[in-house]
Amino acid sequence: xxxxxxxxxxxxxxxxxxxxxxxxxxxxxxxxxxxxxxxxxxxxxxxxxxxxxxxxxxxxxxxxxxxxxxxxxxxxxxxxxxxxxxxxxxxxxxxxxxxxxxxxxxxxxxxxxxxxxxxxxxxxxxxxxxxxxxxxxxxxxxxxxxxxxxxxxxxxxxxxxxxxxxxxxxxxxxxxxxxxxxxxxxxxxxxxxxxxxxxxxxxxxxxxxxxxxxxxxxxxxxxxxxxxxxxxxxxxxxxxxxxxxxxxxxxxxxxxxxxxxxxxxxxxxxxxxxxxxxxxxxxxxxxxxxxxxxxxxxxxxxx
Amino acid sequence: xxxxxxxxxxxxxxxxxxxxxxxxxxxxxxxxxxxxxxxxxxxxxxxxxxxxxxxxxxxxxxxxxxxxxxxxxxxxxxxxxxxxxxxxxxxxxxxxxxxxxxxxxxxxxxxxxxxxxxxxxxxxxxxxxxxxxxxxxxxxxxxxxxxxxxxxxxxxxxxxxxxxxxxxxxxxxxxxxxxxxxxxxxxxxxxxxxxxxxxxxxxxxxxxxxxxxxxxxxxxxxxxxxxxxxxxxxxxxxxxxxxxxxxxxxxxxxxxxxxxxxx
Numbered sequence: 001x002x003x004x005x006x007x008x009x010x011x012x013x014x015x016x017x018x019x020x021x022x023x024x025x026x027x028x029x030x031x032x033x034x035x036x037x038x039x040x041x042x043x044x045x046x047x048x049x050x051x052x053x054x055x056x057x058x059x060x061x062x063x064x065x066x067x068x069x070x071x072x073x074x075x076x077x078x079x080x081x082x083x084x085x086x087x088x089x090x091x092x093x094x095x096x097x098x099x100x101x102x103x104x105x106x107x108x109x110x111x112x113x114x115x116x117x118x119x120x121x122x123x124x125x126x127x128x129x130x131x132x133x134x135x136x137x138x139x140x141x142x143x144x145x146x147x148x149x150x151x152x153x154x155x156x157x158x159x160x161x162x163x164x165x166x167x168x169x170x171x172x173x174x175x176x177x178x179x180x181x182x183x184x185x186x187x188x189x190x191x192x193x194x195x196x197x198x199x200x201x202x203x204x205x206x207x208x209x210x211x212x213x214x215x216x217x218x219x220x221x222x223x224x225x226x227x228x229x230x231x232x233x234x235x236x237x238x239x240x241x242x243x244x245x246x247x248x249x250x251x252x253x254x255x256x257x258x259x260x261x262x263x264x265x266x267x268x269x270x271x272x273x274x275x276x277x278x279x280x281x282x283x284x285x286x287x288x289x290x291x292x293x294x295x296x297x298x299x300x301x302x303x
Numbered sequence: 304x305x306x307x308x309x310x311x312x313x314x315x316x317x318x319x320x321x322x323x324x325x326x327x328x329x330x331x332x333x334x335x336x337x338x339x340x341x342x343x344x345x346x347x348x349x350x351x352x353x354x355x356x357x358x359x360x361x362x363x364x365x366x367x368x369x370x371x372x373x374x375x376x377x378x379x380x381x382x383x384x385x386x387x388x389x390x391x392x393x394x395x396x397x398x399x400x401x402x403x404x405x406x407x408x409x410x411x412x413x414x415x416x417x418x419x420x421x422x423x424x425x426x427x428x429x430x431x432x433x434x435x436x437x438x439x440x441x442x443x444x445x446x447x448x449x450x451x452x453x454x455x456x457x458x459x460x461x462x463x464x465x466x467x468x469x470x471x472x473x474x475x476x477x478x479x480x481x482x483x484x485x486x487x488x489x490x491x492x493x494x495x496x497x498x499x500x501x502x503x504x505x506x507x508x509x510x511x512x513x514x515x516x517x518x519x520x521x522x523x524x525x526x527x528x529x530x531x532x533x534x535x536x537x538x539x540x541x542x543x544x545x546x547x548x549x550x551x552x553x554x555x556x557x558x559x560x561x562x563x564x565x566x
Contacts, residue, residue, distance in 0.1 A: 202386060202390040203392060205384075209358060209360070209378045209382070209384045210407045210408075210458075211407070216403075220403060221392065224392070
């Protein structure tokens, strides 16, 4: 009842992220589970702070990985060791934005070009998928109509669409963007539609007893209630898009980080391939984290 | 006005696979302006269905409902509804939750500062002026329910409808909010229909208690007039023989006359 009592309760900032519809990646969900399980009262004996223990554990994991890598690399001569890759990486990242013709650009340009393709394809998918998801969520007939199509097309690997894209656009760049568009579309449609269907009846009852206009219902109730689901769709889409762009660029050639990997394979420069793998991983991680932050911003907690 | 709310020969039937299911039949009830009426009965007796009919969320299969001589044809902001689970929108502050309702009703005739003043008055009425800019998840269950009451009252409804408003609260908070509701109703002169399954709540708050028979095909069993003078003090009621007699009457209806049918 009293304000003081409610304020002394722990604010469910972290828990609220966990109950909201997003399906966090394994690492984040594990971390959240651990944070939630944290006891309220600490034992009197002083212990190292939580973040320090976690940081140490992460460092141990990375060190172990590098050690295993060094041993594997040392046992043969085909895979370069960590030291050699590090040297090579210093070289590459000392000038990531050089440009020597269309097929020889710095790794920075390649990453940026891949991200640009993802952004365009993904942006188009959001423009189409989110309104479509709202329609499917609001109108039963439309969702029944679309259900078999979505069920049929969702499991198809996005790369299977690549030949159609090449046929339609007769160029590598739009075809790659088109593949990103197709693979981002399904998570966006499905999550938005599910979000609209999951809007609690209580909220819609408020709209009914107040007789709110359709526009008010949409802006004040449907849209905010669906937003967390939409962000989950965006996150899944971005993840898939980043996976797919590498493969698509390997097939289409030209520029981009995927092409770069393939190009270095043709040059038999394994060090660069390993650097590319790590770079792709870091960029994917950053994308994921940015969207987790966005999702946290728009989660409302238990009502 | 003697017949402020008139419910005339109302029945509700739902279509099911096995044919029509009759939830309510032969409901006749009139409320005077300023009256506080409770609906009480075992679960499944259709008391919430009856409240939804008055709110306009359901339509009757038979009969007619009139509010101030006009037929109730659907939900509308001339009735303020308080739901059991408060139903505040979690992405809006308490102020904005109430503002949504105020803007809907007075937005076309009044300007922004007046609308905000109405919200502030409504929140102060339920003693929550200090929590206006908090979000629902930052306040306690009892406070949320008070915001729900503020929202319902802010639109100056002809009729206040309460669907087990304190059912989800702990006993102490419930008692506190009951006292507060008595004060608010006395201050505003509201006409109230409240669904409850709490006998003490019904006797303490109501002018009349409508006791409903068990479903299916539930109807009004008895109507008890609570002739206790107002203002009513919770503590003195505990030793008031008339209060105890009324309470016993409701209990007898629920647990002697209607229990066998329920079991």
